[in-house]
Amino acid sequence: MEEQIIVVKNLTKQYHAGQNAGVRNVNFAIKRGSIVAIIGESGSGKSTLLKCIYGLLKVDEGEILLNGKRILGPDEQLIPGHKEMKMVTQDFSLNIYAKVYDNIASMLSNTNVQSKHDKTMEMMQHLHIEHLKDKKITQLSGGEQQRVAIAKALVSDTSVLLLDEPFSQVDALLKNQLRADIKRIAAETGVTVIMVSHDPADGLFLSDELLIIKDGHLLQHGKPAHIYNHPDHIYTAQILGNAVVLPHEDAAKLGMEINEGHAVFYPEWVELKSSWNSRRFEVKDVYYKGFYEELLLERNGVKIRAIQLNRGEHKKNDHVQANIGRFLSK
Numbered sequence: 001m002e003e004q005i006i007v008v009k010n011l012t013k014q015y016h017a018g019q020n021a022g023v024r025n026v027n028f029a030i031k032r033g034s035i036v037a038i039i040g041e042s043g044s045g046k047s048t049l050l051k052c053i054y055g056l057l058k059v060d061e062g063e064i065l066l067n068g069k070r071i072l073g074p075d076e077q078l079i080p081g082h083k084e085m086k087m088v089t090q091d092f093s094l095n096i097y098a099k100v101y102d103n104i105a106s107m108l109s110n111t112n113v114q115s116k117h118d119k120t121m122e123m124m125q126h127l128h129i130e131h132l133k134d135k136k137i138t139q140l141s142g143g144e145q146q147r148v149a150i151a152k153a154l155v156s157d158t159s160v161l162l163l164d165e166p167f168s169q170v171d172a173l174l175k176n177q178l179r180a181d182i183k184r185i186a187a188e189t190g191v192t193v194i195m196v197s198h199d200p201a202d203g204l205f206l207s208d209e210l211l212i213i214k215d216g217h218l219l220q221h222g223k224p225a226h227i228y229n230h231p232d233h234i235y236t237a238q239i240l241g242n243a244v245v246l247p248h249e250d251a252a253k254l255g256m257e258i259n260e261g262h263a264v265f266y267p268e269w270v271e272l273k274s275s276w277n278s279r280r281f282e283v284k285d286v287y288y289k290g291f292y293e294e295l296l297l298e299r300n301g302v303k304i305r306a307i308q309l310n311r312g313e314h315k316k317n318d319h320v321q322a323n324i325g326r327f328l329s330k
């Protein structure tokens with residue numbers, strides 16, 4: 001049986017009575033050792049949820065359990081937070097005057113100096129920062145500081161690592177490496193990772209489970225591939241895959257069979273073929289995206305987007321045949 005490490009029950013946190021900001025009646029459970037990403041637009045309540053889990057915010061209703069025990073709020077203990085959890089915030093909370101090595105080692109007790117040294121070195125190797133050992137925090141780039149902050153959080157035996165926008169400071173190349181490192185470290189140490197991100201790619205690539213949050217409500221919770229392919233809400237499809245959303249009247253103009261609501265589909269679900277003799281669209285614009293292009297297509301006054309892997313195959317003002325192979329009715 002899979003063990004649940006964190007259970008969130010009927011959690012409500014409002015900053016001001018009568019206002020909607022915060023999180024509302026949220027319920028979910030997290031399996032031990034999993035990586036969970038909380039995804040949502042800015043202001044949706046992601047950080048609020050993370051802070052409640054860590055015990056930094058007093059909750060209005062409901063409770064959060066860690067290994068079956070209720071997490072205490074800031075008014076119930078002297079030092080807010082939880083010893084079994086570590087949170088890496090966007091400001092990293094590092095001692096900027098101390099060296100990298102000392103920042104990390106400071107999390108360990110002095111009872112066994114050799115073991116303290118070994119653990120510190122091992123964690124620096126895990127995060128590829130051994131070469132920065134003797135540098136001061138002020139001499140590091142934002143991405144390097146982020147790695148030190150994660151190493152510092154993980155070095156003492158932590159069961160849950162909470163990451164608030166863990167890749168905000170790193171470039172695309174480092175981001176891929178850091179994502180892979182977090183995945184590897186989680187697998188090696190068994191630590192449960194809960195991270196907040198506004199970038200859906202983080203969640204889709206890295207996590208075992210996604211939590212989609214909007215206006216403080218939990219909209220959907222499940223495996224990334226399932227949520228991507230079967231989003232419960234238009235918002236989820238938009239936030240995860242920049243989906244095309246057409247009112248049913250517009251969709252009908254394109255020959256789609258839908259009588260109410262919206263037709264929702266991802267640009268990659270649109271098939272482009274030159275052999276078809278119906279569904280002619282005009283290419284209104286072409287957006288360069290690196291290894292592919294996104295086409296803005298129009299037919300009967302309705303615009304959609306499609307992916308073109310063979311760059312340059314269809315150009316602006318060309319006419320193409322497009323088939324919306326699959327769409328969701330929302």
Ligand SMILES: Nc1ncnc2c1ncn2[C@@H]1O[C@H](COP(=O)(O)OP(=O)(O)OP(=O)(O)O)[C@@H](O)[C@H]1O
Binds near residue numbers: 015016022044047048
């Ligand atoms: N200390 C606070 N006092 C009052 N309102 C707050 C406070 N902190 C957050 N809020 C409000 O609660 C809502 C959720 O904020 P939160 O920071 O949790 O969102 P978020 O999804 O993490 O956003 P972002 O991605 O921009 O960090 C927002 O409307 C925000 O303005």
